[in-house]
Amino acid sequence: SEEIYIGSYLLARLEELGVTSMFGVPGDFNLGFLDLVEDHPTIDWVGNCNELNASYAADGYARVKQGSVGVLLTTFGVGELSAMNGMAGAFSEMVPMVHIAGVPSLRQQATKPMLHHTLGDGRFDAYIKAAEQFTYSQAILTNTVSAGAEIDRVLSDCVIKGRPVYITLPTDLAYAKTSSDRLKIPLPRHPSPNDADVESFVIDEIVKQVAEADGDVVVIADACAIRHDAIDELKDLLYKTGYPVYCAPMGKSAIDETYERYGGIYVGSISRPEIKEKVESAKLILSIGSLKSDFNSGNFTYSIPTTRTIELHSHWTNIKYAEFPNIGMKQLLPKLTARLEGGKAKALQLEVPRFDAHVPQETDDIISQAWFWPRMSKFFEPKDVIIAETGTSSFGILDVPLPKDSVFLSQILWGSIGWTVGSTLGAALAAKDCNLNRTILFVGDGSLQLTVQELSTMLRKGLKPIIFVLNNSGYTIERFLHGKERKYNDIVNWKWTGLLGVLGDLDGTLSKSYTVNNKSELTELLENPKFVAAEVLQLVEVMMPKHDAPRALQVQAELSGKTNQYAL
Amino acid sequence: SEEIYIGSYLLARLEELGVTSMFGVPGDFNLGFLDLVEDHPTIDWVGNCNELNASYAADGYARVKQGSVGVLLTTFGVGELSAMNGMAGAFSEMVPMVHIAGVPSLRQQATKPMLHHTLGDGRFDAYIKAAEQFTYSQAILTNTVSAGAEIDRVLSDCVIKGRPVYITLPTDLAYAKTSSDRLKIPLPRHPSPNDADVESFVIDEIVKQVAEADGDVVVIADACAIRHDAIDELKDLLYKTGYPVYCAPMGKSAIDETYERYGGIYVGSISRPEIKEKVESAKLILSIGSLKSDFNSGNFTYSIPTTRTIELHSHWTNIKYAEFPNIGMKQLLPKLTARLEGGKAKALQLEVPRFDAHVPQETDDIISQAWFWPRMSKFFEPKDVIIAETGTSSFGILDVPLPKDSVFLSQILWGSIGWTVGSTLGAALAAKDCNLNRTILFVGDGSLQLTVQELSTMLRKGLKPIIFVLNNSGYTIERFLHGKERKYNDIVNWKWTGLLGVLGDLDGTLSKSYTVNNKSELTELLENPKFVAAEVLQLVEVMMPKHDAPRALQVQAELSGKTNQYAL
Ligand SMILES: Cc1ncc(C[n+]2csc(CCOP(=O)(O)OP(=O)(O)O)c2C)c(N)n1
Ligand SMILES: Cc1ncc(C[n+]2csc(CCOP(=O)(O)OP(=O)(O)O)c2C)c(N)n1
Ligand SMILES: [Mg+2]
């Protein structure tokens, strides 16, 4: 049996998972391992500007590269803690990420000297305790015998549960030898099978409900269908049954938005009226992978009684009030499809509203939110990766359709601003691997300020995303929630079009930057074939009014105003 | 008894502690409280670009404004977790910081809806559990009755222990009323008194040791003397006894480096030879507030037997091998001074090497590390605040003296790069309050990339630090530790002199940027009175060789190479 470095063992497993990029920042507790990474033939080290951005990048990479994982490498304490918010976001939004922290040698961990990056009080387990809160499982590597099994355990968890995991790699263990035998057996990547008896009972029950509803069924697709890898099975159900389908915001792009049986975004009372009516009047709702967070459910305003709902989840199923644990949708769906496809003719009679983008005629040339999003919708192309930051962007884009085979990323549950910038880096790298088209980012001026330096890494890696910066003089989404004229919602106005020149495009050959002040200028740009072709990194500063918000945000703001109580 | 908002109560206590600036980023769980902050007559809201930078700023503010605290305000989850590394750094380096996190209303905390910024699994206590690892104490506010007492408890802890504390402020509680009665009693700010019997025993014992050493005593001042507010007492001891004094790196600037009985930096085997000889040959070492971390002790190479050491600490005392708990230096020192001042004449006979900066004559015009630091030393003025980032800077500056009444900040134990940038913002604001002189930052090109956006906030606040960016093509300190020619130690070269124009100085009136390529250019700049006067924010890009490091770093690197074992 051949012996290999534990560091190499870990890399072999990551390669097996399809990892081609690793994100992070060097530090003296991971430099040894980094030699192995830099020398690895298929895994590329993407040195980031800081660890939070790196974690966002790994997150974006994992979201686009379905079936693989995002990998983050940090150094002890200072590095790993800087990425905490990124890890928690991946946990919350169910993104498979592997966080490898380079930590002191086993001898140092035993004797606990007062090393730099320690808390100075001898606690060497504090960072692990914090990481436990935000990762599904942890591999605290302590010896050569169990290291391989420990690595395998958490990597399997990561893929199967779709949640981040955490590995501590001591400096000495990275170069300690372990048997490579385990590598002959591929990592387990799928959840255990549904119990056959329970599953067939559940299927019978669902079929009965569909019959009772006389085929008046509507499907809502949501986040977990994407995260738990059930999209193919879901599409098969839809195409074979003909049921009308709608997406929750976090399910956007799970279903091609050009599909003729697709009706648009259902988000409780924030939905367009015709969508709300169609969904809420159906006799039966088949909800696939739902995640009812505030912003994903119109502030909890689903007006659908439980007695008309069947919910399929990653590893459980609900039929009305009955819960069936350990019955997961990925395996259930194909069997269900087979039983339901007979009803297609009937289902096709159910009307589905057309979800399209209507560019309004406005009398002035100001770039309003109401005009901007439908106009952008016409700019998108199939297979584009489209990313929208929390703020007016994440609300504005909901109301317009995206093209076939496009991929949509947003962080609607976690909502950490700045996330899209790192995420765009990771997404653009993954898009190359997956033969996708352009990567297009919409980010607010406020949000971009949190993580701006990562534009530099995009230049370094030769990436060519198109970045629309919405310059509306600050935190507009907040102005709608509270403090319309407050100074705390103002930001410093940057020279946005100067950024790329400073952050790495020193001779101006790697990027282009534009400011568009009105509809005419934006239209002209969007129709310019050189711009459309995205041959270099492009940044577009879009001048928009400070007190303008998309329809969905205006309604959401009214609803949350009632929830967040202030005396004033 | 008058009733006030809990939010106002908290602000009243912060005002009492001398707080004039609050750092952080708005978010919908703190916007209500922010109204109170914005309307507060003496506390200024400094909106930062992101939360990590904000925490660094609060840290820098607290370090300069001795006796006060640094305050950080964040929003639930996304905000507070982004600042985790900053909080841990303040814990490690013993900086009094108050982290206020705006959190959901009490009703939401009870019903646990799936709000944005939650983990999606109903755990509303995960962020608290993480914060517990990195703060001394926590006030989880849950009602109007105990809120005032809880706030007082942690604020007292913060000041007395010199460690960060954490307060969760629910949206509704910020505007709930509480009695203002407690505000009539000032916050307790001092540790409980030493036990008189033990203290006098300890003093007798120390006096005996000094006599046995025949007055051959050397003092080493270190971090905790600064952090635990014992500088005045220490100086009094030194002036009245005449003992030679040296500082550890983290104690640098505790003692005026122009003081004739001051001999320079003692850092184990990394010390200059004449300093090492003088310290290690003394019969008795009086160590004040020592903190023996790796980089603060020359990788644990103090060559001083415990049998020749007396250590005074914040709340304990060690005489050789004997430990005396709860005997703190602040109260002990004045009594000790009274007993020891008789020996002054004898002590003055002990020779102290002169600690000065010798600018070497070099044959070329390249800005070497060996030339740079002594040259910079001549540029400093009394009362300057001088900040050095982890990297070649934090090592280089050790070997040169700083002027009288200057303040020196560095993060030698925690060592999180990027820290100085936020810290400079906070330090410059505090420097105004404290009538200090210029704020001068030395930061590596690699480090500045982590937190660069905070330059923008300096411009917004009209601050005028002088920022020296050491452009040595990447992570030079790491090249000395491992991976001399590795790509992972390279960074993207930025147009450093373009930064300020892009990040807010749109018309070029608020700042000036320079590049100096050689000794002559730097010298000319340093002699330019307009530059010296620091009338606008100034950034100087200093071109330095990639493979050059200060003497102290070269030795340290050799020592750590032995500690971090890699097989390669
Ligand atoms: C890390 C983090 N800090 C703070 C917030 C609170 N927050 C939510 S949206 C927002 C403002 C976003 O402003 P901008 O990006 O300009 O968006 P727009 O103006 O388009 O709404 C803030 C500060 C957050 N969600 N995440
Ligand atoms: C947050 C954080 N991430 C990573 C590190 C590891 N680290 C220590 S020093 C350093 C390089 C600093 O480079 P630079 O600022 O250019 O300094 P210099 O070249 O002057 O040594 C790095 C990456 C760290 N200390 N903190
Ligand atoms: Mg904005």
Ligand SMILES: [Mg+2]
């Ligand atoms: Mg450097």
